[in-house]
Amino acid sequence: QQQVKQSPQSLIVQKGGIPIINCAYENTAFDYFPWYQQFPGKGPALLIAIRPDVSEKKEGRFTISFNKSAKQFSLHIMDSQPGDSATYFCAARTASKLTFGTGTRLQVTL
Amino acid sequence: NAGVTQTPKFRVLKTGQSMTLLCAQDMNHEYMYWYRQDPGMGLRLIHYSVGEGTTAKGEVPDGYNVSRLKKQNFLLGLESAAPSQTSVYFCASSRDRGGSEQYFGPGTRLTVT
Numbered sequence: 001q002q003q004v005k006q007s008p009q010s011l012i013v014q015k016g017g018i019p020i021i022n023c024a025y026e027n028t029a030f031d032y033f034p035w036y037q038q039f040p041g042k043g044p045a046l047l048i049a050i051r052p053d054v055s056e057k058k059e060g061r062f063t064i065s066f067n068k069s070a071k072q073f074s075l076h077i078m079d080s081q082p083g084d085s086a087t088y089f090c091a092a093r094t095a096s097k098l099t100f101g102t103g104t105r106l107q108v109t110l
Numbered sequence: 111n112a113g114v115t116q117t118p119k120f121r122v123l124k125t126g127q128s129m130t131l132l133c134a135q136d137m138n139h140e141y142m143y144w145y146r147q148d149p150g151m152g153l154r155l156i157h158y159s160v161g162e163g164t165t166a167k168g169e170v171p172d173g174y175n176v177s178r179l180k181k182q183n184f185l186l187g188l189e190s191a192a193p194s195q196t197s198v199y200f201c202a203s204s205r206d207r208g209g210s211e212q213y214f215g216p217g218t219r220l221t222v223t
Contacts, residue, residue: 042216043202043215043217049211089152101152102150
């Protein structure tokens with residue numbers, strides 16, 4: 001049972017474009033929603049995170065939008081760069097652990 | 111600080127063989143986690159620990175055992191490896207309960223033939 005559904009599976013955008021990755025959840029007990037970034041051959045690393053009482057959070061070129069009533073959240077990357085090419089995972093936290101989405105492989109072309 | 115380290119980096123096993131993956135962290139974190147990563151499946155939690163001497167089952171625990179005898183180490187064991195356990199294994203640690211920020215190791219690529 002996939003508790004956090006992530007789409008799309010892969011995404012190709014041109015440099016300067018704004019890729020958007022979406023996640024949806026069902027469990028209302030989730031109380032924290034981080035995004036992790038993973039480069040090939042490396043472990044994932046925390047990119048940005050949001051709590052459900054906030055509708056938007058920005059850190060640099062990365063923005064999370066959160067819609068509590070729809071149980072959806074999304075990651076936007078402004079002015080995307082080739083260095084942003086990586087796999088992105090959304091996640092949701094319950095009391096003791098994170099549940100991850102299936103990942104989105106992003107490629108930013110020149 | 112080395113952060114989270116994993117050994118070995120690569121391993122090939124034959125069906126039925128056993129092995130132990132070692133995870134070590136030098137951040138004095140209470141919480142540690144083992145995940146497996148498979149194409150199209152994301153990161154799935156195998157087992158986790160909320161402190162020295164404790165372990166708990168995650169989403170996909172069957173075929174794996176773990177031990178946390180020391181706070182800094184978390185071991186993942188495969189008693190009788192199966193081809194379905196071919197995967198990339200990641201260890202992670204966090205300071206707080208629920209792992210709002212988890213620090214991941216570099217991974218171990220395991221192939222079971």
